[in-house]
Amino acid sequence: LAGTGHGLISRNLGETILSLESCLVPRLGWFVTLGTRIGLHEETVLSVAWICLLGSGCGLLMGIASRFSAILAWFLHLCAAKSGGFVSYGVDNFTTIGLFYLMLSPLPDRYSVDWRLRKSRLNDPQLLGFWLRLLQLHLCIIYFFSGLTKCLGSGWWNGSNIWRALIRPPFNIIDPEILVRWKYLFPVAGISICLLEIGYPFFIWNSKTRKIWLIFICGMHAGIGLAMGMYLFALIMIILNVTAFGPGLIRTEHARISLRPQEVIL
Known part of the structure; x- marks a missing residue:
């Protein structure tokens, strides 16, 4: 620079x-x-x-x-x-x-x-809940419209966008022969990403499905990071998601601030 x-x-x-x-x-x-x-x-x-x-x-x-x-x-x-x-x-x-x-x-x-x-x-510990809720809403908006944008194109439904992303330098760290061998999984991966993102605000907000959706989202980012060498990007996204929706899933004996639909650990 x-x-x-x-x-x-x-x-x-x-x-x-x-x-x-x-x-x-x-x-x-x-x-x-x-x-x-x-x-x-x-x-x-x-x-x-x-x-x-x-x-x-x-x-x-x-x-x-x-x-x-x-x-x-x-x-x-x-x-x-x-x-x-x-x-x-x-x-x-x-x-x-x-x-x-x-x-x-x-x-x-x-x-x-x-x-x-x-x-x-x-x-004022109550402010922690306010800013955490704001971060949660921000992530929900980002994921929903990201998933909606992906759904509007055909590249994610037929897996072509996955293929182009994996063969584009400098993200082409997987051998092309391996990609060709597993090309039939690309449409499944593309559709899964679309569903995970567009369903994010609905399932991550529900206390019954929050844990499994958080695991899926973190797994998605970890997979992208490993497959494309985007380790920092994956780490940042996992940290943001765990920060926003992880505290309510961790039960400790520490004092808590009650927040619906989740609790925030002090």
Whole structure:
């Protein structure tokens, strides 16, 4: 994401196109411009940005300065994703979504360093249920319309989209001979994905079918990750689903916030 003459794809080109949409969209160019005014080179500014993004991610993982780390991670990731629009894809969008809800949700978590060392506590635990419900609704909308879009085309019904996805570089990690041998399963896989996604808001919301549908969805993403080498994408989607609908399935002795149709563990 370096400027003109550096990097795989010019950041300046991506940000110029981004400016046509809106000059208010966050981008790494803001930091580069600011750094130039104080005598810093572009490479130095970008390196500092990546270090800060890595540091904020580690802070979130350990629960150190949780709120600040969440805000910084969301903003820097959004800037990087928008500046690298030519090379970003779904995983960047879903990571931004996850960081956005994490930034707004009550922090810190009971297992964080902030909770244990600084004795920080949630001011209003009920807000946790509100933001969790919002994430659940967001995922339901995403999956439903994703499944609906797939159903409108023939490629998912006859399996041709599965075939094209598996033979397209750089996702063609499975030997073509194996794909040809199992080509009769492609229509089944395509229809199954359509049904899983379009049925997501109906079956994941029902407490009786939530567990099995969550397992199916996580299995689908794990399969896609293994078959196409999209391990990070699969991990992000599994984390989002388990975060949204997993807590009500885990029974512990910890205090709970009652939420219908599920419970949220504090």
